[in-house]
Amino acid sequence: MKLIIVTVVEEFHKEIQHLFKKAKIESYSSSDIDGYKNNAALLMSSNWFASEKGGNESVMFFSFTDEEHIESLFDLIKEFNSNLETNNPVKAIVVPIEKYI
Numbered sequence: 001m002k003l004i005i006v007t008v009v010e011e012f013h014k015e016i017q018h019l020f021k022k023a024k025i026e027s028y029s030s031s032d033i034d035g036y037k038n039n040a041a042l043l044m045s046s047n048w049f050a051s052e053k054g055g056n057e058s059v060m061f062f063s064f065t066d067e068e069h070i071e072s073l074f075d076l077i078k079e080f081n082s083n084l085e086t087n088n089p090v091k092a093i094v095v096p097i098e099k100y101i
Helices: 010-022 040-046 067-082
Strands: 002-009 029-035 056-065 091-096
Touching (some): 002 010, 067 091
16 A cells, blocks of 8 residues: 555646546545745746745645556656646655555
């Protein structure tokens, strides 16, 4: 068993839920988060109110699942990212679990 963590901008929330379903990962959790990039020049030029620094509305998904389902999800995410027209790819990591109850 491993833990998969996926982060995505809010705009792709529904699409990622669909990818989890396609990968046959039926049990997962999600949480709203704020995403930040530490590129000050980019933040200042893209923000009308330069003194305000806010994050992008994002979502973090996570699930405890097996390698087979994780590989399937990774393949689907790679395909999804290859078709993006934005600079906000889906990010995913896998964390091994030593013990669980």
